[in-house]
Amino acid sequence: xxxxxxxSVSAERGLHGSxxxxxxxxxxxxxxxxxxxRFLHEYPTAIPFIVLVIGILIFSxxxxxxxxxxxxxxxxxxxxxxxxxxxxAQTLVILTAGIDLSVGAMMVLSSxxxxxxTVTYGVPVELSxxxxxxxxxxxxxxxxxxxxxxxxxxxxxxxxxxxxxxAMVIYVSHSETVRAQDIEAAGPLLQWLxxxxxxxxxxxxxxxxxxxxLTALIIWYVLNRTAFGRHVYATGxxxxxxxxxxxNTRGVFIAVYTLAGFIxxxxxxxxxxxxxxxxxxxxxxxxxxxxxxxxxxxxSLFGGRGSIVGTLFGALIVGVFRNGLALxxxxxxxxxxxVGILIILAVTIDQxxxxxxx
Amino acid sequence: MRKWTILKAAxxxxxxxxxxxxxxxxADIVGLITKTEGNPFFVKMREGAQAKAKELGLTLQTFAxxxxxxxxxQVAAIENLISAGAKGFAxxxxxxxxxxxxxxxxxxxxxxxxxxxxxxxxxxxxxxxxATDNFxxxxxxxxxxxxxxxxxxxxxxxxxxxxxxxxxTVDYLRxxxxxxxxxxxxxxxxxxxxxxxxxxxxxxxxxxxxxxxRTAMETLLQKxxxxxxxxxxxxxxxxxxxQALKAAGKDDGSVLVVSIDGGCPGVKNVAAGVIGATSxxxxxxxxxxxxxxxxxxxxxxxxxxxxxxxxxFDTGATLITDKPVNGVxxxxxxxxxxxxxx
Numbered sequence: 001x002x003x004x005x006x007x008s009v010s011a012e013r014g015l016h017g018s019x020x021x022x023x024x025x026x027x028x029x030x031x032x033x034x035x036x037x038r039f040l041h042e043y044p045t046a047i048p049f050i051v052l053v054i055g056i057l058i059f060s061x062x063x064x065x066x067x068x069x070x071x072x073x074x075x076x077x078x079x080x081x082x083x084x085x086x087x088x089a090q091t092l093v094i095l096t097a098g099i100d101l102s103v104g105a106m107m108v109l110s111s112x113x114x115x116x117x118t119v120t121y122g123v124p125v126e127l128s129x130x131x132x133x134x135x136x137x138x139x140x141x142x143x144x145x146x147x148x149x150x151x152x153x154x155x156x157x158x159x160x161x162x163x164x165x166x167a168m169v170i171y172v173s174h175s176e177t178v179r180a181q182d183i184e185a186a187g188p189l190l191q192w193l194x195x196x197x198x199x200x201x202x203x204x205x206x207x208x209x210x211x212x213x214l215t216a217l218i219i220w221y222v223l224n225r226t227a228f229g230r231h232v233y234a235t236g237x238x239x240x241x242x243x244x245x246x247x248n249t250r251g252v253f254i255a256v257y258t259l260a261g262f263i264x265x266x267x268x269x270x271x272x273x274x275x276x277x278x279x280x281x282x283x284x285x286x287x288x289x290x291x292x293x294x295x296x297x298x299x300s301l302f303g304g305r306g307s308i309v310g311t312l313f314g315a316l317i318v319g320v321f322r323n324g325l326a327l328x329x330x331x332x333x334x335x336x337x338x339v340g341i342l343i344i345l346a347v348t349i350d351q352x353x354x355x356x357x358x
Numbered sequence: 359m360r361k362w363t364i365l366k367a368a369x370x371x372x373x374x375x376x377x378x379x380x381x382x383x384x385a386d387i388v389g390l391i392t393k394t395e396g397n398p399f400f401v402k403m404r405e406g407a408q409a410k411a412k413e414l415g416l417t418l419q420t421f422a423x424x425x426x427x428x429x430x431x432q433v434a435a436i437e438n439l440i441s442a443g444a445k446g447f448a449x450x451x452x453x454x455x456x457x458x459x460x461x462x463x464x465x466x467x468x469x470x471x472x473x474x475x476x477x478x479x480x481x482x483x484x485x486x487x488x489a490t491d492n493f494x495x496x497x498x499x500x501x502x503x504x505x506x507x508x509x510x511x512x513x514x515x516x517x518x519x520x521x522x523x524x525x526x527t528v529d530y531l532r533x534x535x536x537x538x539x540x541x542x543x544x545x546x547x548x549x550x551x552x553x554x555x556x557x558x559x560x561x562x563x564x565x566x567x568x569x570x571x572r573t574a575m576e577t578l579l580q581k582x583x584x585x586x587x588x589x590x591x592x593x594x595x596x597x598x599x600x601q602a603l604k605a606a607g608k609d610d611g612s613v614l615v616v617s618i619d620g621g622c623p624g625v626k627n628v629a630a631g632v633i634g635a636t637s638x639x640x641x642x643x644x645x646x647x648x649x650x651x652x653x654x655x656x657x658x659x660x661x662x663x664x665x666x667x668x669x670x671f672d673t674g675a676t677l678i679t680d681k682p683v684n685g686v687x688x689x690x691x692x693x694x695x696x697x698x699x700x
Contacts, residue, residue, distance in 0.1 A: 072580055079573050166396075175398045177568070177594060179623050180601065181630055196605070204605075275568040276601045280396055281594055282567030284425065326577045331551070332563045333523045 040353045044298040044306050047349055048313035051296075051342075055317055059324030067327050070201035074209075080319035081209045082107075082274065082283070085267035086290035087297070087311040088216055089260035094294055095223075096236040096256050097303025098154035102143060103264050104286030105165035108279075110136040110268035112169055115178035115278025118187035125187030133265045139165055140261015141254070148253035162287065173280040180276030194273030208270035213312075215263060220308045232256060237304030292318060292339065296346045300354065317342065385417040386656045388649060389439040389447030391432055392422045398621055399641050400450065402699040403474065406642030407448065410649035418649075419444070429453040433460045439469065445656040446470030448488075448648035454479045454527060470655040472648040472662070475641070476528055477670060486651065486662040487670035488644045492531035492618070493538075493547075495637035495675035498686065499616035500539020502635045503587050505683030506614060511541070516587040517578040518550070518561040519571055519595045525549055529591060532618050533561075536589050559585055564595040571598025579606050590617045593624030593636060600632050620678060622698040628678055629691035635679035641699050644673050 040046055060068040086103045093100040114132030117123040123131075139161065146157040183190050193208035223229035234242040235252045243249045272278055297314025299306025318339055325335045390407045392400035404420055411418035419442065421435035429452050437460070439447050446469045451457045454476055461471050461483055473484040481487055504511045521529035533550040545552045551561055559582035562574035571594065579585060579602060588603070590596035596617040603609050611631070617624060620638020627633045651662040665672040677686060678694035 066580055075576055075580065079576065082569070170396050175396055175401045177398075177597070177623055179626065180597060181626075181632075271569070274601070275572050275598050276604075277568050277594075277597055279568045279594060282565065282569035282598075284565075323577060323580075326560075326562065327580055329560070331523075332561075336523065 037353055037355070040349070041305075044300075044353075045310040045313060046298075047346075048297045048310050048317060052313050052317050052320065055320045055324065059320065059328065063324050063327035067324055070199070070203035072323065072327075074199070074203035074205060076316065076319040076323050077209050078204070078206050078274070079323065080293075080315040081206065081212045082267055082271050083286065083289045083293055083318070084212050084312055084315040085215065085263060085270060086286055087293035087315050088212075088219055088308055089263040089267070090287075090290040090294045091297075091299055091306060091308055091311045092219065092223075092232065092256045092263075093154070093260050094236075094291075094299055094301060095232050095303060095306055096253060097239070098147060098253075098256075099158065099291070099301070100143065100154065100257065100260055101158040101287050102139065102162040102165055103260065103290050104283050104288075105162050105169065106136050106139045106261050106264040107268045107271060107286065108283055109139065109165050109169050109172070110265040111271050111278045112173045112178070112280055114187075114190050114268065115183055115272060116172060118190060119178050119182045122186075125189045128187070129189055129269070132268060133262065136265025136268065137258060137262045140258040140264070143261065144254035144257030147257060148250045169280050173278075175280055177280065178278040183272065183277065190269065190272045190278075191276060192273060193270045194276065206273065208273045211266065211270060215266065216308050216312055219263075223308065228252075228255070233304055289318070292343055295350075296342050298346065298350065300350050301347070302354070305354075314346075385415055386653070387417045387419060387439070387442050387444040388652045389435070389444050389449075390418060390420045390645065390648075391435045391447060391449040392420070393426050393428070393450050393452045394424070395422045397426075399475075399619070399699070403450070403641040403645040406645035407649055410646040414649060414653045416649060416653060423452050427452050429456045432457055436460045436464050440464055440467050444469055446472065446485075446652035448472045448474050448645060448652070450475045451478060458483045470652050470661065472651055474644045474648060476526070479527070481669045486664065488647055488651075488662075488673055489670050490637075490639035490644075490675050491668070491670075491672050492528050492675075493535035494672075495618050495639065496532040496535020496537075497539035498535075498637045498675065498677040498688075499589070499618065499635050500536040500541075501686045502539075502677060502679060502683050502688070503536075503589075503614050503616050504540045505686055506634065506681065507586070510586070512557075514540075514557050514587050515559050515582045515585045516540070516557055516589060517559045517575060517582065517585045517599075519564045519574050519578075519588065519590040519599050520550065520561050521566050521591045522563055532591060533589070536616070540587075564591060564598065566592050567594050568598035568601070571595035572601045573598075575599035575602035576605075579603075579608075585613060587614045587616070590615065592619045593617045593621055593627065593633065596624070596633050596636075597627060600627075618675075620676070620694060620698055622695065625678060625691050625694040625698045628680060628694065631680075634681065635677055635688070636694075637675045638678050638694055638697060639675050640673050640697070647671075647673070 089103050110132045113135045114128050117128030118125045143158055143161055146152050147154050193211055195207045197205045231247045231252050235249045239249045293315035294311050296317050297310035299310055321338050322335050423431040432452055465471055471484045473487045475489050477487050478484050507514055520533055530549055534544045534547050537544045542555045560578050562577050564570035564574045588599050590599055596615055603613055614634045617633050617636040620636055624636050628636055654660055664670050677688035679688050680690050682688050
């Protein structure tokens with residue numbers, strides 16, 4: 001807010017000091033662009049929302065009726081559930097101007113712990129479920145302590161723990177997949193988020209997708225309606241200023257990384273629901289997909305600006321483009337290509353919006 | 359001057375110790391370099407090599423890349439083996455062309471290089487290649503699918519769950535092998551996607567894992583709701599694809615599922631009716647044979663020879679199904695479970 005005020009004051013000063021007609025021309029052009037810029041600064045979810053709507057419109061024409069069918073649209077939601085979960089966790093961390101490269105590894109590790117304890121070691125499923133959730137939480141806590149207490153850069157910390165948790169995946173799983181049928185027999189609870197609700201018009205919602213949306217709503221509430229949420233934004237904007245203002249920034253960092261780890265463990269539950277099995281092989285680049293969703297969703301990699309809803313839209317944009325291009329018969333090579341372009345556009349827009357406060 | 363004398367004495371001492379060490383522990387060093395640690399196929403390969411090396415009294419050093427496609431780690435591993443004075447090594451190349459110059463360096467240094475599973479490009483850049491005939495493995499499941507469908511084969515709708523956009527050798531060989539076995543005109547046998555057969559529903563990438571398999575099959579089901587055959591690059595992709603079929607209510611046997619690998623979870627899925635047929639390959643055997651070949655080379659200087667009529671030594675692929683088809687040789691899932699890996 002104070003930044004906006006400074007911006008308009010300096011603009012007025014420029015106006016007084018220059019030729020009147022030229023200045024008014026500049027002012028006009030500038031004010032239209034500036035008001036767009038200001039609007040986007042205030043509503044970071046606007047761009048991803050518009051892109052999502054445009055994407056849906058384009059593919060409704062290009063890919064025909066199959067794309068716009070209720071079933072297919074609900075299918076896209078199912079397909080982005082896992083990435084959106086990780087994206088929610090990632091958004092929390094990126095809001096504090098950090099990054100968590102280990103989200104995918106934490107998720108796979110939690111799912112392997114749940115599946116393997118239940119099937120291979122015969123642990124009661126309720127217990128292994130809780131231990132699986134704790135696994136994510138503890139992994140996140142370790143990240144948080146390394147960042148907040150030992151004060152290492154988040155990129156380095158999570159680059160390291162990405163490897164560490166990834167190695168633990170191989171150690172715990174023996175590189176073996178826990179089969180879907182075995183999990184179904186020993187612990188159906190682990191597949192519970194894979195159950196579906198049929199809605200009108202053929203749309204199908206999985207419990208996993210609903211859990212993801214609920215998680216997003218909860219985190220949205222925490223970020224926007226609680227003191228802790230405002231502390232997260234403040235810490236991300238300028239952690240030194242936040243600390244001087246009396247915010248326990250160390251506590252904020254630890255809480256954010258731990259919460260992110262826990263959300264990854266919930267994502268692990270949804271992952272077992274989705275693929276039935278607990279597999280050490282997949283989701284190797286899920287951390288990058290999550291960052292993609294966050295960035296396309298309009299959250300700034302420099303911290304302090306962005307939203308959970310934006311991340312949800314970001315994940316949906318990627319899902320809609322992949323699905324739409326595939327249904328239109330476009331090679332998967334060009335699906336990747338398009339996602340890359342979307343990332344660059346998103347960061348370009350972010351940089352441009354940030355100029356308003358410069 | 360005295361400093362130099364001490365240094366010389368130290369060097370002489372070290373050389374003596376080195377000579378003693380070589381003399382008393384004269385075990386030949388051999389290497390095994392796999393693509394990654396995180397794949398049961400390579401884990402089994404390592405176990406096979408370790409058992410055989412122990413039996414033959416060889417010292418085995420194992421290496422792996424960090425991810426599928428990690429050429430740098432493999433280059434470093436080869437350099438380490440050369441400087442360790444290894445007699446030879448077996449490698450599953452992550453990048454079948456980029457590794458070639460380093461392999462030449464090793465062969466020039468006198469090491470025997472045996473390539474496992476994924477042939478080099480060109481294949482004769484190694485001393486020998488021990489591998490599954492992936493094209494043949496694909497052909498077997500293609501023939502089985504065609505035979506099982508009978509008259510309906512001409513109106514089939516086939517979903518292809520492939521590996522990756524860059525179409526590595528194993529990917530196009532299996533895919534094109536299946537098409538040949540099924541009776542599809544494959545055009546250029548070195549790539550898929552150039553065919554114009556109306557029975558092809560589409561190709562989607564899975565990364566060879568469950569999550570990719572599920573998403574890919576969901577997409578293809580959207581394209582062709584009347585799909586009747588699901589080809590999969592490997593069994594994890596098949597298990598993921600099956601989850602998509604299940605969600606769509608098509609797990610009633612109306613869609614034939616074929617795959618390749620013959621890992622134990624995959625063979626169990628054949629027994630459970632999830633996979634109709636799979637082509638089994640033998641990583642333990644590949645690795646054990648490579649250890650034997652290197653030992654023989656170290657003793658006699660003799661190099662292994664390829665299977666007659668092929669550019670590589672074929673370690674075999676066997677069709678596993680509980681619903682055999684006339685004219686396609688196969689074994690059942692019970693027998694397959696005895697031979698499976700992972």
